[in-house]
Amino acid sequence: MMGSHTITTVKRWSCQDKQIPSVSQVKALHIYDFDNTLFMSPLPNPKLWTGQTIGLLQTEDGFTNGGWWHDQHILEATGQGLEKEEPRAWEGWWNEHIVNLVELSMRQKDAMTILLTGRGERNFADLIKRMIASKKLEFDMVCLKQQVGPKGQRFSSTMHYKQSLLEDLIYTYKEAEEIKVYEDRPKHVKGFREFFEKANRALLSYSNPSIRKPITADVIQVADMTTTLDPISEAAEIQRMINSHNLSLHSRDPNSNNSNRLQLKRTVFFTGYLISPADTASLLSLISLPQAMSDSDLKFLANNILITPRPAPQSILDKVGGIGAKQIWQVNGIAVYENKIWAARVTPIPPSATYYTENPQPIIVLACRKGAKPIDAGRIQNWQPISSDKQLVFETTVGEKVQLRVEKEIAGENEYESLFAGGRPPPFSGKRKIAGDEGPPAYSNDENRRSGGNQNGYRGGNQNRNRRGGDGGGHRNPPFQGRDRRGNRGGGGGNNGGGGGGGGGRNRARGGYKSLDDVGNSPRYGQGNGYQNHQPNYDDSPSQGYAAGGDGYNAAFPTSGSGAGGRNGVGNGSWADGGGLPYGH
DSSP: GGGGGHHHHHHHOSSSSSOOOOOGOOOOEEEOOTTTTTBBEEEOOOBOOOHHHHHHHHHHHHSOOOOOGGGGHHHTTTTHHHHHTTTTTTTTTOOOOHHHHHHHHHHHHTEEEEEEEEEEEEHHHHHHHHHHHHHHOOOEEEEEEOOTTTOOOOOOOOHHHHHHHHHHHHHHHHHEEEEEEEEEHHHHHHHHHHHHHHHHHHHHHOOOOOOOOOOEEEEEEOOOEEEEEEEHHHHHHHHHHHHHHHHHHHHOOOTTTTTTTTEEEEEEEEEEEEEOOOHHHHTTTTTTTTTTTTTEEEOOOOOOOEEEOOOHHHHHHHTTTTTTOHHHHHHHHEEETTTEEEEEEEEEEETOOOOOOOOOOOOEEEEEEEOOOOGGGGGGOOOOOOOOGGOOOEEEEEEEEEEEEEOOOOOOOOTTTTGGGGGOOOOSSSSSSSTTTOOOOOOOOSSBSSSTTTOOOOOOOOOOOSSOOOOOBOOOSSSSSSSSOOOOSSOOSSSSSSOOOOOOTTTTOOOOOOOOOOOOOOOOOOOSSSSGGGOOOOOOOOOGGGOTOOOOOOOOEEEOOOOOOOOOOOSOOOGGTTOOOOOOE
């Protein structure tokens, strides 16, 4: 063992052409992870992508070019891009507490300072060296994952690679009395601690004490502070990855009709009259809670009036004025259903304005207790009039709750079909029935006629002139309050376009995540062939079947541009070239 651990071997782990300290100089080894320990690396944005796509993006085998954690262009796009960020040293993107610790390590004469990351040396060595140089950080070694180790090793995982390097370090620098490792991922923290415990037990068992004494090991878990890219830049980078993937498949076999070609598509969960955050706050002031009820018992909503719980066909969009059309509303009543759901009834201004909804009357679900179903707001029969000071007037914008997804190309798929995961719109009869309700269903109305005197049912098709409204919709909770939002840093799974699970991250919310090769079975987010039971659903949480962001997710928004593939899909161009990206407020 002694003969196999030398300074020459250790130096081969580093991508720097720099002399490393001698054995006698080193009394302490300080190891720093890069992603979300030293640098706040961007993650796939869970407000932008479906959950299944977040998993695919971070799966190494999902793309021929390796995906999110193996494509250097993603890291280059951090902030305002490499050209602008390098001169200002990526200001605001570093964990300054860890930066200060690195600077202390640099000044400690008997400490050897090492940057250790699972990113691949071939794609990232130059970029990461430029990044740390811009910050004026100096490491004795900068170690990125090599395809083949200094002794010809092949690595089954990032942890295997890092432990192999650490073994070389502690057995070569046998006069080092301590080693400190700074790492953000709980799984890797656990793996390092177990590694050092095992190494020290082995050292205590050796009959030859000259190998080295046990080393004092301290593995410090760093609270990660995750970030995301600018959404338009992120969509453009993913489109570039898809183009590169498809081109690579074609170059391998130009005559093949390859089934693993990928395409960027939009998933539209519902279309509605969307309410601004400021007006949402005003509407929420209408809620009067029982004294014994805490805010923590509620989900606060109040972000739209439903048009249709699916992508609206052009015929409906024409009737509401199209995406981006404005409509003014006034609150004229409030109600509470079984002390579980709080709602407001609204009417358009002017009263003669044409509007469309697939519910009996225009309402906004303001809030619901945890476990309650916002769809049950459609059962409300008794509305209470409100005083003039509470008859709020607000403006809405016709828009869609949209996320992007990466899927295999489907031959013959039209634009409307592309809005649904799997390419198949759910069957829809034009009716919305409330589960368990044996009474007459609420219809979409075109003729302004009541059906048999029933106060809740209407006849007709798609248009309405001030005779019907909507149940509201959407879900607006405070975004990402410290939840686990990290996903997988690449790894196995896939097969050139296969699926994958995974989480995501948003704007420096703390949490945990998996490593480059920790992709395994993970929850899927119910993208399926449409929407839960094809009914209006106002809750964007994964338990309702379709939101990647989890609790606190808010992604109801109007589109601001069409992208290269038109309103209902994305081709092989760039979102940036298409005039903007549909993205939430």
